[in-house]
Amino acid sequence: MAGHQCDVAIIGAGTAGLAAERAARSEGAKTLLIDEHFAGTVCATVGCMPSKLLIAAAGAAHASRRASVFGVKTGEIHVDGRAVMQRLRAERDKFVQGTLQGIADLSDGICIKSKARFTGPTQLELANGEHVQARTIVIATGAYPLVPKPFQDLGDLALTNRSLFEIEDLPRSLAVIGGGAIGLEIAQAMARLGVETVLFDRGNALGGVETHDIQQSLAAAMRAEFTLHLGVDVSAVRRGDKAQITWSGDSEGSREFDKVLVATGRPPWLGDLGLAKSGLDLDDHRTPCFDRTTMQCGDSPVFMAGDANADAPVLHEASHEGAIAGRNAATFPKVAPATRQPAFSLMFTDPPLAVLGTTTGQDVIMGGADYSNQGRAKVEARAQGLVRLYAAKPNGRLIGAELFCPGADHMAHLLVLAIKSGETAASLLEMPFYHPTLEEGLKPALRAICKASTKALPNEQDTGDPSGA
Numbered sequence: 001m002a003g004h005q006c007d008v009a010i011i012g013a014g015t016a017g018l019a020a021e022r023a024a025r026s027e028g029a030k031t032l033l034i035d036e037h038f039a040g041t042v043c044a045t046v047g048c049m050p051s052k053l054l055i056a057a058a059g060a061a062h063a064s065r066r067a068s069v070f071g072v073k074t075g076e077i078h079v080d081g082r083a084v085m086q087r088l089r090a091e092r093d094k095f096v097q098g099t100l101q102g103i104a105d106l107s108d109g110i111c112i113k114s115k116a117r118f119t120g121p122t123q124l125e126l127a128n129g130e131h132v133q134a135r136t137i138v139i140a141t142g143a144y145p146l147v148p149k150p151f152q153d154l155g156d157l158a159l160t161n162r163s164l165f166e167i168e169d170l171p172r173s174l175a176v177i178g179g180g181a182i183g184l185e186i187a188q189a190m191a192r193l194g195v196e197t198v199l200f201d202r203g204n205a206l207g208g209v210e211t212h213d214i215q216q217s218l219a220a221a222m223r224a225e226f227t228l229h230l231g232v233d234v235s236a237v238r239r240g241d242k243a244q245i246t247w248s249g250d251s252e253g254s255r256e257f258d259k260v261l262v263a264t265g266r267p268p269w270l271g272d273l274g275l276a277k278s279g280l281d282l283d284d285h286r287t288p289c290f291d292r293t294t295m296q297c298g299d300s301p302v303f304m305a306g307d308a309n310a311d312a313p314v315l316h317e318a319s320h321e322g323a324i325a326g327r328n329a330a331t332f333p334k335v336a337p338a339t340r341q342p343a344f345s346l347m348f349t350d351p352p353l354a355v356l357g358t359t360t361g362q363d364v365i366m367g368g369a370d371y372s373n374q375g376r377a378k379v380e381a382r383a384q385g386l387v388r389l390y391a392a393k394p395n396g397r398l399i400g401a402e403l404f405c406p407g408a409d410h411m412a413h414l415l416v417l418a419i420k421s422g423e424t425a426a427s428l429l430e431m432p433f434y435h436p437t438l439e440e441g442l443k444p445a446l447r448a449i450c451k452a453s454t455k456a457l458p459n460e461q462d463t464g465d466p467s468g469a
């Protein structure tokens, strides 16, 4: 059987694995990149990009439908489901092509198309019968869509993020199971595309948001567009070409749907890795314990990056973790801690939801703002939502934020920069705010923090706040 030897073997050629390979190679390591499929990253194929393409189509339908608010008559809107899915796949495939080209550009001998499993701390066995002996290993195997028992028997009526973007036409009705990021983004998009959509979640915290008033605002915005059943247990049975969904708990009922999107979470994809032979310490979820500043598992020669470690399952973190893991895997046993960024997640609903930094703890000051009367948002007929900014006592240094309001996806970047650079509410208020912008809507929240902190609003600052200024 063929044997391969390398400095750093990376399992998984997704965003994290590709970043790890680049980083290790740039440290001078001989790398091997092992992937079962080399089909392109989850982000490009069945994740970020196709979901945003669906949301973009839905946004066009929504904007056309509500153009009459501005006195613009568009007539009856017709959504051509086949054309929506065709454009989605055509554009998605261009992103995938870009990823595949990056893989094709790697030097010969780096990529091995096979499935890997541990046979020792630094030894891998490949499904093609070959073996790899590495100095260090990076686990970057990603996550998989969990399909709970009742939905496993629905066959092709049950969709996950892996199959959703392959449907030829939009269904007439869709049950979405799970009100996390995938469930909410897709449910709102489908509803806007004219699909009769009902979302079910066994919990009450949509999008994982814990702050009560943001949670209420998010639920109200979603309820205005599709039906929500929260706090329910859901079961499913296939009846011919329909799925019968039955629910009970905070509400109860039963009805048929054309398709069911199962979006109940994406646990790390580690089950096939033979971790028992890796010698790694595993936590209660059978995930290797690792240090998030070095990505190293204990003091072993194994590193983890991306969704495989379930720490921060979003794209920019997969990419950063890959770079840290790859660099440290190459320089092992010398490993250096990296500075991790503040927590930062966005959900591309409309309005978008952004959660960043730290939002809890003692000695935290909260300042809020309401976007239902915000000037620019009213101009654009999208005045809704809330902002909660969090700052540390005593001086009001910004530490976190929750935004569910128009423009949250962009304003969150400004706030994350403010958190990183140690800005206080008072120093942010010294920044010029152009009028009329969505950013101006943050001022009441910043002023509330100033009031409760030792760093008061500078007295040459105006405190007026009319929505039309």
Ligand SMILES: Cc1cc2nc3c(=O)[nH]c(=O)nc-3n(C[C@H](O)[C@H](O)[C@H](O)COP(=O)(O)OP(=O)(O)OC[C@H]3O[C@@H](n4cnc5c(N)ncnc54)[C@H](O)[C@@H]3O)c2cc1C
Residues within 6 Å of the ligand: 011, 012, 013, 014, 015, 016, 017, 034, 035, 036, 037, 038, 039, 040, 041, 042, 043, 046, 047, 048, 049, 051, 114, 115, 116, 117, 140, 141, 142, 143, 161, 182, 269, 272, 273, 305, 306, 307, 308, 312, 313, 314, 315, 316, 318, 348
């Ligand atoms: C629908 C959806 C929408 C999303 N939208 C966003 C978004 O808008 N913004 C955002 O920041 N994030 C988003 N995400 C999350 C983001 O896509 C992920 O965090 C990111 O893609 C994870 O990358 P990864 O490298 O960890 O995993 P992956 O890209 O999944 O790569 C893992 C690779 O490992 C391979 N592999 C697994 N096991 C083995 C094995 N034993 N041997 C060999 N190869 C193996 C797989 O074939 C795969 O290629 C979304 C995710 C989904 C599902």
Ligand SMILES: NC(=O)c1ccc[n+]([C@@H]2O[C@H](COP(=O)([O-])OP(=O)(O)OC[C@H]3O[C@@H](n4cnc5c(N)ncnc54)[C@H](O)[C@@H]3O)[C@@H](O)[C@H]2O)c1
Residues within 6 Å of the ligand: 148, 177, 178, 179, 180, 181, 182, 183, 185, 200, 201, 202, 203, 205, 206, 207, 208, 232, 233, 234, 263, 264, 265, 266, 312, 313, 314, 315, 345, 346, 347, 348
């Ligand atoms: N914009 C983005 O960055 C973006 C978009 C999509 C996905 N993602 C990533 O993908 C990951 C997975 O997303 P997801 O939405 O699948 O998972 P999730 O963990 O965010 O949400 C799962 C939801 O399903 C519910 N649930 C679980 N089991 C259930 C059951 N049996 N019946 C009813 N409800 C049930 C949970 O209460 C939870 O609300 C996210 O953690 C996120 O990091 C990110």
